[in-house]
Amino acid sequence: MNAEYHLTQLTYLVATALFIFSLKWLSHPKTARRGVFAGVLAMTAAIGGTLLHHEITTFKWIAIAIVAGTIVGVPLAMVPLTAVPQRTALSHSFGGLAAGLVGTAKYMLWLDEGPEALSKFRMTAIVIEVILGFLTFTGSLMACGKLQEWIPTRPITYKNQNLINLALLAVAIGVGVLIIFKPMLWGLFPLVILFSLAFGVLLIIPIGGADMPTVISLLNSYAGLSAVAMGFVLENKLLITAGALDGSSGFILSVIMCRAMNRSFSNVLFGAFGQVQSAAAATEQRSYKSATPQDAAQILESAGKVVVIPGYGMAVAQAQHRVRELYDQLTKRGVDVRFAIHPVAGRMPGHMNVLLAEAEIPYEKLTEMDDINPEMAQADVALVIGANDVVNPAARHDKSSPIFGMPIIDADKARTCLAIKRSMNPGFAGIENELYFADNTLMVFGDAKAVVGDLVKELSGQTGIH
Amino acid sequence: MKELDLWSMLFVFMLATFIGFEVIRNVSRLLHTPLMSLTNAISAIAVVGSIIIAGEQKTTFTTVLGTVAVFASMTNIISGFLITDRMLKMFKKKGPGK
Secondary structure, three states: OOHHHHHHHHHHHHHHHHHHHHHHHOOOOHHHHHHHHOOOOOOOHHHHHHHOOOOOOOOOHHHHHHHHHHHHHHOOOOOOHHHHHHHHHHHHHHHHHHHHHHHHHHHHHHHOOOOHHHOHHHHHHHHHHHHHHHHHHHHHHHHHHHHOOOOOOOOOOOOHHHHHHHHHHHHHHHHHHHHHHHOOOOHHHHHHHHHHHHHHHHHOOOOOHHHHHHHHHHHHHHHHHHHHHHHHOOOOOHHHHHHHHHHHHHHHHHHHHHHOOOOOOHHHHOOOOOHHHHOOOOOOOOOOEOOOOHHHHHHHOOEEEEEEEEEEHHHHOOHHHHHHHHHHHHOOOOOHHHEOOOOOOOOOOOOHHHHHOOOOOOHHHEEHHHHHHHHHHHHHHEEOOOOOOOOHHHHHHHOOOOOOOOOOOOOHHHOOOEEOOOOOOOOOOOOOOHHHHOOOOEEEOHHHHHHHHHHHHHHOOOOOOO | OOHHHHHHHHHHHHHHHHHHHHHHOOHHHHHHHHOOOHHHHHHHHHHHHHHHHHHHHOHHHHHHHHHHHHHHHHHHHHHHHHHHHHHHOOOOOOOOOO
16 A cells, blocks of 8 residues: 555545535536536546556557547537436436447456456456446437438337347346356457447337337436446446446436426337327317418417527527527517426436527526426416427326326416427327317417518517507 | 446446536526536546557557547547527626626
8 A cells, every 4th residue: 555546536536426416406507507617626636546546557549549539529528418318318328338448448357367367356346337338328429310310210119129138138137147157258358338338229229209208217227337347347446436426317317307208218218209109190180270370470469478499409409599689689578588497308417408598598587397387377378389298288197198197287277378299290299289289379370480580580570659 | 347347337326427417506597507517627538548548558459449539539528618608608797888
C-alpha cells in the first residue's frame, strides 16, 4: 500500500461524492448546470487518479484513445435535439461495449495467470459483465437504428419469437455458468459473447417506435449495471457506485414510462405493440368535423385559456419554433397558454420538454399530465399537435382497446379541441382515436409546422382587433 | 479473493443503489432527458478500468481491447457532459424579451 494507491483511492472517494452531488443538483433547472460541473470535476479527478496507477507502463494508447474519443464525442454533442434519443441510444451502446471489452480483456489476462486467478467470484462477475455489456451494445445499436429510421420502426415479428429469444438468452447464461465452473475451457468464452450479441439484436427487433421511451430507459439501466459488474471484476468501488447511480436512474425512468402506458416490463419487451389490432380498426365510417387554419385562429384568439398538447408529430415536423411563435402571439393577447406533457410523448423520457425549452418556451409553462388534467375542464381550447394515443379517450372506458387503462391527457374535456393531423389515418399503433370524432373536436389537416405557421400568420395579421 | 472485499463491494452497491433511487426520484420530469445524458456520462467512469488495461500493455490483444474501451467511454464522457449542458442552458424561466 504505497502513497499513490492512497492518493488514487482519495480521488475516487471525492469523485463518488461529487457524482452524488451532480445528480442531486440536477433535481431543479436552477441548480442543474452546477450538477454538470460537479460531474465534470468528478470525472477529471477520477481519470487523474487512475493515471497515477503504477501498473501503467505507457500512456501512448490511452492518449490516442482519449483524443479520438474527444474528436467523435464533440460532434455527437452537437446533434439537433430531435436526434437526442438516437444519440442517447448510441452512447448506451458505447457504454455496453466498453464493459464487454474490459470483461473480455480481464478474462484473457487472468487466463494467462492460471486457474487460481479465475476464482468463481471473478468468473461470475466477468460473465455478468460480458453478457450485459454485449447485449446492451447490440440492443442499443438496434434501438439507435430504429430511432434514426435506418431499420424499420415497425415491430418485426416472426413465429415463436419470444421462445427463440428466451432460448437464446438461456443458452448464453447456460454457457456462462459452465465457464464459471470450468474457467479454463476458454473456447466457451466467445460463445457467451456471440449469444449475448445475438440476443441484444433479437430483443429489440420486435419493439415498435412508440415503446422507445421505455426501451431506452431499460437499456440505460443495463448499461449502468454492466458498469457495476465491471466494478466487481476490477474491485473498484467508484465503478460500482457510478454504475449503480446510472442503473437506478434507468430503472426509475423505465418504471415511470411503463406506468405512463399502463403496461408491464414484460409486456413492453415481449408484447410487440401495434401488431394485433390493425385488423380491428376497420370499423364503420364515422363522421368528423374539420376546420381551416383561419377558423382555428379565430377560436384560439377568443379563448381565455389554451392548453397545447404536443406529441412526437411535433418533433418530426420540427414545429417547436412555430409553436413558440404561436405561444407569443396568444400570450400577447392575454391568452393563458399552457403545455401539457405526457410522460411518454416523444421518443425518450422528457423529450418534449427539451424540444420546447430549445424553442425558448419558459419551463414553468410546461405542465405534467397529473397537474393539468384537473384543469382541463376549464380550458377553452385543447390544441393537439402531433399527439395521438396519449389523448385517446378510449383509454378511459373502452375495455377492448389496446391502450385501455393508459393514463391520458383529457383533451376531450376542454370546451373545444383542435387537433392538427396530416390525415384521418390512424397513427403508428393503428388505433382509432375517438377524440377525432367527438362533437367538440375540430380537425385541422396538414403538416404540423405548416399549420401552426398558418395560425401564427392569421393571428399576427389581425393585430389590433382586440 | 478475500471474502471481506466481496461483502464490502455488495454493501457499496446496495447503498449506492438506494442513494440513486432517492436522488433521482427528486429529479423534475422536465429534466429527464438531461438526466439520462448525465447519468450516461457518469457511468462512462468505466474509463478508469479501461485506462489500466490499455496502459499496462500485458498483451497486444488486451491493449487493443482496452484502447477501444477507453475510446468508447471517452466519447460518452465528452458528448454526455456537453450535450447535457447544452440542453440545460435552454431551460429558462422567462422567454427572451419579456
